[in-house]
Amino acid sequence: MTTPPQQQPTHTPVALIAFAWTLVGIPLVYGLYNTVKAALPLFTG
Amino acid sequence: MAVPSFLARERIVARPGFNRWLIPPAALAVHLCIGQAYATSVYKNALVEHFDTSLTAIGIIFSIAIVMLGLSAAAFGTWVDRNGPRAAMVTSALFWVSGFLVGALGIYTRQLWLVYLGYGVLGGIGLGIGYISPVSTLIKWFPDRPGLATGMAIMGFGGGALVAAPLSRQLMSFYDPDYDPSVSGSVPDGSAVGALFLTLAAVYFVYMMFGALIIRVPADGWRPAGWDPSMVKQKALVTTESVSARNAIRTPQFWLLWIVLFCNVTAGIGILEQAAPMIQDFFRRGDTSLVTAAAAAGFVGLLSLFNMGGRFVWSTTSDYIGRKPIYMIYLGLGMLLYVGLATLGTTATWLFVVFAAVIISFYGGGFATIPAYLRDLFGTYQVGAIHGRLLTAWSAAGVAGPLIINGVLDTRGTPGQLVAADYRPALFIMVGLLAVGFVANLMVRPVAAKWHEPKRDAAASRTAERSAAR
Incomplete structure (x- = not known):
């Protein structure tokens, strides 16, 4: 990556990235599950 | 309008080696919360009964919020660009959460105008600032895939309603045991909606602050590894x-x-x-x-x-x-x-x-x-x-x-x-x-x-x- 030379490099822990995605992913999965469940009667009558 | 130094753009410039894949969840944390605006229909009938008014009068709450969304996004857009996404996300969270708190007060005191002012005006301002807050940051982090980047964030706005609708039904049935969301025509009482507003305010505040905490802007001249804009077909x-x-x-x-x-x-x-x-x-x-x-x-x-x-x-x-x-x-x-x-x-x-x-x-x-x-x-x-x-x-x-x-x-x-x-x-x-x-x-x-x-x-x-x- 192209960066200014005077800055100290950093490292983003993979665990932090995984935690952040999990935090937003869990409600999304919950919402998707409930929406699919609600949509089923459309196909089953 | 200056912001406290800990919110300023200069404080969140990413250092070399920062992983840009931490930015989409920061954006999603905000958009998933404000996307609740599209789930207001779940308590519409409850508010009609509580305030003993018409569907139109309750529908105005959502209309005010959407009008305020556009107006605040237009009015604060330059401020958001100048002060950066952290200041914008925190401001958005404060407005959005205040909207729920004032709205809850309006429900408990049966003052509909307070719900208009709270959820409609204050919440609408939070919506507008929150909606645009991560977008330009994402575009700068993903110059190679701007459509993917904005798609991820704005998908969160659509997803927010998917989360808020079932969650609101479950919470209202918890606060009002007589309310059964599986029974057609069952309507929760007003105090259950008030308690729902207070709960959502607390949950959304935590999520939006998390987004504000982890958001970063790229340093001037930063570009993704291996990506050279001069090599991209014009x-x-x-x-x-x-x-x-x-x-x-x-x-x-x-x-x-x-x-x-x-x-x-x-x-x-x-x-x-x-x-x-x-x-x-x-x-x-x-x-x-x-x-x-x-x-x-x-x-x-x-x-x-x-x-x-x-x-x-x-x-x-x-x-x-x-x-x-x-x-x-x-x-x-x-x-x-x-x-x-x-x-x-x-x-x-x-x-x-x-x-x-x-x-x-x-x-x-x-x-x-x-x-x-x-x-x-x-x-x-x-x-x-x-x-x-x-x-x-x-x-x-x-x-x-x-x-x-x-x-x-x-x-x-x-x-x-x-x-x-x-x-x-x-x-x-x-x-x-x-x-x-x-x-x-x-x-x-x-x-x-x-x-x-x-x-x-x-x-x-x-x-x-x-x-x-x-």
């Missing part, structure tokens, strides 16, 4: 120049995109507004419909899925086929689908569902692709502020869409007795609107050089703006 509509927000609104391109967004959103709202009764009316046989109430509710859920999915899928696709061509699909194919819905929609339920689902996916895609289109035409310099100004088209569409569909249906009969033919005039009005948007999109050309920022001056003015903000 496209006529993708500029490397910068256009300020002040100048952007003087260009025909801005107003052509305003028309494009307005037409696309108005047409989509035409279906979303009436989704459940519409599918039942299309398959009405005498006094009954072939589509049950449960199946109609399922149809609404399915549309939510396509609304959310379209935001991600179509916006990402635009990175490959270009922004102008994808809007030709949204608007051109959208017209054909609307004609199909009006003329063939009654032949089979599955056909009706396919037409409507694809139309709604284009509606979501139109929202998610517009920031990348703006970035292509005006550059990244003040794309957040330009996006904010463009969102006034959403506010206008939020008023026009329901007016058109409800206005037409009011002249055709009474709810519960309408049939497919009664919807046709409204659907053909939407076809006309999409045709206007299609022509507007065709007319989009590169922005004239006279609107470009002088390269050195652009950098200097940015530095001056930041200094002034300290």
